[in-house]
Amino acid sequence: xxxxxxxxxxxxxxxxxxxxxxxxxxxxxxxxxxxxxxxxxxxxxxxxxxxxxxxxxxxxxxxxxxxxxxxxxxxxxxxxxxxxxxxxxxxxxxxxxxxxxxxxxxxxxxxxxxxxxxxxxxxxxxxxxxxxxxxxxxxxxxxxxxxxxxxxxxxxxxxxxxxxxxxxxxxxxxxxxxxxxxxxxxxxxxxxxxxxxxxxxxxxxxxxxxx
Ligand SMILES: C[S@@+](CC[C@H](N)C(=O)[O-])C[C@H]1O[C@@H](n2cnc3c(N)ncnc32)[C@H](O)[C@@H]1O
Numbered sequence: 493x494x495x496x497x498x499x500x501x502x503x504x505x506x507x508x509x510x511x512x513x514x515x516x517x518x519x520x521x522x523x524x525x526x527x528x529x530x531x532x533x534x535x536x537x538x539x540x541x542x543x544x545x546x547x548x549x550x551x552x553x554x555x556x557x558x559x560x561x562x563x564x565x566x567x568x569x570x571x572x573x574x575x576x577x578x579x580x581x582x583x584x585x586x587x588x589x590x591x592x593x594x595x596x597x598x599x600x601x602x603x604x605x606x607x608x609x610x611x612x613x614x615x616x617x618x619x620x621x622x623x624x625x626x627x628x629x630x631x632x633x634x635x636x637x638x639x640x641x642x643x644x645x646x647x648x649x650x651x652x653x654x655x656x657x658x659x660x661x662x663x664x665x666x667x668x669x670x671x672x673x674x675x676x677x678x679x680x681x682x683x684x685x686x687x688x689x690x691x692x693x694x695x696x697x698x699x700x701x702x703x
Pocket of ligand 1: 499502503506518521525547549563565591592593594609610611614616
């Protein structure tokens, strides 16, 4: 990733988006979310962490009796997620906290699964965030990242993604980050990447932590 993401700019931007996020980005990115949740282990009573939970666009997709912890750097987003959770009645518990995904305040090996939907390309240090995800998930636990990932080197699309990255960063995400590569570099065992969203621009990336 060559295009720098400024965390305080992102925090302010997503707070500004929070009241109408669901109607714009929320709807556009919904096919990826919907499809991704088919791959989530449906066992009840799992302790799951979702980083960058935004206004809670995924909440109703969790299996009943999930113990969900949702974090986001934007308190306005967390408030929206809390409002949404208050309307749900699937036996799950929800704990929302304002927190930076690069400094997760949880012990090692704490969660059965960690989910990240469209977050890795919005953070300043994606490697640090991925290392944190790997640290807090249990050995053998499920890691699911839904995101755009830069096309491989050498292709025209990758070059276009590099060119448009500075513009995209202004609206909230970068396009020049090879997310799958970062996940592998920090030691995640990436076992599958499924195409999703408009023109197959997204990937549902499934990984585990070695037992
Ligand atoms: C593109 S939105 C995705 C929201 C939601 N996950 C979804 O499925 O649409 C990115 C979210 O990540 C949050 N975010 C950005 N940087 C973060 C960080 N360092 N730590 C935690 N959350 C962060 C933003 O506030 C925003 O809610």
